[in-house]
Amino acid sequence: MHTSLDCIPCFVRQTLDACRKGSDDPAIHEQVLREVLHWISEMDLSLSPPALAQRIHRRLREITGDENPYEKDKAAHNQLALSLLPALEKKVQASHDPLIEATQLAIAGNIIDLGAKSGLSEGDVLEALEHAASVALTGDVEAYRAAVSSAKRILYLADNAGEIIFDRLLIEQLGGGRVTVAVRGRPIINDATLIDAEVAGLGKFTTVIDNGSDAPGTLLDECSEAFQRCFHEADLILSKGQGNYESLSGSSHPQIFFLFKVKCPVVAETANTPMGSHALLQNQPIS
Amino acid sequence: MHTSLDCIPCFVRQTLDACRKGSDDPAIHEQVLREVLHWISEMDLSLSPPALAQRIHRRLREITGDENPYEKDKAAHNQLALSLLPALEKKVQASHDPLIEATQLAIAGNIIDLGAKSGLSEGDVLEALEHAASVALTGDVEAYRAAVSSAKRILYLADNAGEIIFDRLLIEQLGGGRVTVAVRGRPIINDATLIDAEVAGLGKFTTVIDNGSDAPGTLLDECSEAFQRCFHEADLILSKGQGNYESLSGSSHPQIFFLFKVKCPVVAETANTPMGSHALLQNQPIS
Numbered sequence: 001m002h003t004s005l006d007c008i009p010c011f012v013r014q015t016l017d018a019c020r021k022g023s024d025d026p027a028i029h030e031q032v033l034r035e036v037l038h039w040i041s042e043m044d045l046s047l048s049p050p051a052l053a054q055r056i057h058r059r060l061r062e063i064t065g066d067e068n069p070y071e072k073d074k075a076a077h078n079q080l081a082l083s084l085l086p087a088l089e090k091k092v093q094a095s096h097d098p099l100i101e102a103t104q105l106a107i108a109g110n111i112i113d114l115g116a117k118s119g120l121s122e123g124d125v126l127e128a129l130e131h132a133a134s135v136a137l138t139g140d141v142e143a144y145r146a147a148v149s150s151a152k153r154i155l156y157l158a159d160n161a162g163e164i165i166f167d168r169l170l171i172e173q174l175g176g177g178r179v180t181v182a183v184r185g186r187p188i189i190n191d192a193t194l195i196d197a198e199v200a201g202l203g204k205f206t207t208v209i210d211n212g213s214d215a216p217g218t219l220l221d222e223c224s225e226a227f228q229r230c231f232h233e234a235d236l237i238l239s240k241g242q243g244n245y246e247s248l249s250g251s252s253h254p255q256i257f258f259l260f261k262v263k264c265p266v267v268a269e270t271a272n273t274p275m276g277s278h279a280l281l282q283n284q285p286i287s
Numbered sequence: 288m289h290t291s292l293d294c295i296p297c298f299v300r301q302t303l304d305a306c307r308k309g310s311d312d313p314a315i316h317e318q319v320l321r322e323v324l325h326w327i328s329e330m331d332l333s334l335s336p337p338a339l340a341q342r343i344h345r346r347l348r349e350i351t352g353d354e355n356p357y358e359k360d361k362a363a364h365n366q367l368a369l370s371l372l373p374a375l376e377k378k379v380q381a382s383h384d385p386l387i388e389a390t391q392l393a394i395a396g397n398i399i400d401l402g403a404k405s406g407l408s409e410g411d412v413l414e415a416l417e418h419a420a421s422v423a424l425t426g427d428v429e430a431y432r433a434a435v436s437s438a439k440r441i442l443y444l445a446d447n448a449g450e451i452i453f454d455r456l457l458i459e460q461l462g463g464g465r466v467t468v469a470v471r472g473r474p475i476i477n478d479a480t481l482i483d484a485e486v487a488g489l490g491k492f493t494t495v496i497d498n499g500s501d502a503p504g505t506l507l508d509e510c511s512e513a514f515q516r517c518f519h520e521a522d523l524i525l526s527k528g529q530g531n532y533e534s535l536s537g538s539s540h541p542q543i544f545f546l547f548k549v550k551c552p553v554v555a556e557t558a559n560t561p562m563g564s565h566a567l568l569q570n571q572p573i574s
Contacts (some may be wrong), residue, residue: 005303005316005317005320006303008299008303008320008324009296009297009299009300009303010296012295012296012299013296016292016293016295016296029292030292030332033292033295034328034329035328037295037324037325037327037328038324038325038328038329040324041321041322041324041325041328042321042325045317
């Protein structure tokens with residue numbers, strides 16, 4: 001997916017958020033913002049939003065020296081999600097359709113996205129999880145069910161810290177043995193890395209790898225060889241979040257489902273799914 | 288008021304809105320946005336937001352050739368406001384405190400601000416007007432009442448088209464004879480100009496002037512001599528909207544009340560008023 005002009009105000013806001021988390025010095029904030037604005041004014045809009053965000057955040061790290069500005073947010077979101085997990089596990093177990101119940105909860109957890117929105121309260125997360133099952137699920141649920149049922153190797157692309165703990169509910173339903181979970185290769189915005197997968201306890205019942213990349217999405221060419229092999233060998237890819245959708249939509253892989261909460265008007269229009277809805281979109285490979 | 292770094296994402300959004308209204312050509316939108324981003328990266332942040340917006344919109348007009356991109360919005364907002372006017376006039380007449388009732392309605396009308404927000408539905412306007420009286424009014428109401436009661440010459444600085452029709456309710460309460468209403472000197476965003484004052488019927492019972500400027504606020508040094516005289520001779524200035532607040536806050540004029548709906552976090556913080564509230568703030572001259 002190309003970057004839209006409407007992504008630009010959001011990049012500017014994201015830059016401000018990240019540099020404020022990385023430094024208390026208003027002079028640094030101004031310097032960073034001016035530099036990023038100048039840089040955005042010349043950027044290649046044929047790249048995907050995660051590819052541009054990756055470059056912006058690399059530069060931010062260079063200037064502020066902070067390798068992980070969202071560290072505190074990620075830890076707080078993990079703790080919040082862990083505190084909710086036992087009750088949600090019971091909810092899934094009691095459901096007449098545990099696969100879809102867990103899918104809805106995993107998608108609801110995608111509200112924890114500090115790339116799409118500056119502030120996120122505990123109340124926002126609680127509300128999203130509480131009403132997860134009643135949010136419209138946009139996509140071919142039966143095709144998804146069939147793909148999950150027949151898949152031998154599933155690659156699960158995680159998105160954010162905190163959210164990855166809700167992903168555990170779905171990964172348990174998939175049966176951890178055939179699933180590999182991939183996280184980002186290094187900190188980028190509030191995306192999940194190996195440490196978050198560990199907090200989620202995923203290593204106990206499934207394989208966890210990192211993708212070797214610092215993009216807030218999946219830029220396949222830049223990912224590690226091990227990740228690329230896993231990607232090509234999987235007969236089903238479950239891809240969480242807008243960033244993975246923005247970077248993998250149209251991929252030649254024959255079976256990808258994109259699972260995300262629609263949080264931005266550009267993605268809503270591209271994916272033809274309403275704002276706020278839960279997307280469960282089957283990839284349409286572009287040949 | 289200086290421009291905050293947080294104003295910048297909003298300038299970028301405003302630029303996109305305005306150039307899309309002024310041209311259907313995506314190549315023009317991209318050219319304009321790149322140019323404005325480059326320009327913002329070097330701008331003087333000690334200027335007020337309306338001073339910067341003025342420069343951005345001048346450049347937009349040069350590129351697109353469209354002198355009045357918000358013309359249709361303004362006409363639609365005027366029509367909507369006119370359709371609501373008779374019922375609101377009755378409401379004010381029936382009120383036990385018609386001055387404050389009309390003040391609340393005039394401030395509620397300040398929701399019609401396409402600088403602060405991209406989309407504004409008819410429902411947003413209807414809701415704001417319906418609940419106007421119950422929104423918290425932040426400020427010294429008794430000082431305002433006393434200033435209105437004793438003023439001999441009132442200068443009323445209008446803000447937006449549509450809104451100016453709700454201003455009529457308040458101007459009627461003030462008694463039109465001692466009031467001069469000032470509008471912008473030429474089209475800028477959806478701010479009111481002489482044509483909107485005419486649609487509002489203000490000329491029938493009060494004096495209407497334009498301020499000679501194309502800023503979405505009041506940059507006094509750039510306003511016409513006639514306006515400046517009026518400004519200095521008035522013993523009370525009622526200033527509508529965030530743009531006038533951003534450009535006149537701290538002015539040396541001894542008696543200004545700023546009336547606006549708080550629609551942006553930067554203004555909310557500077558004015559120490561909650562988002563969504565109705566501000567009725569007395570100017571604190573900075574010597």
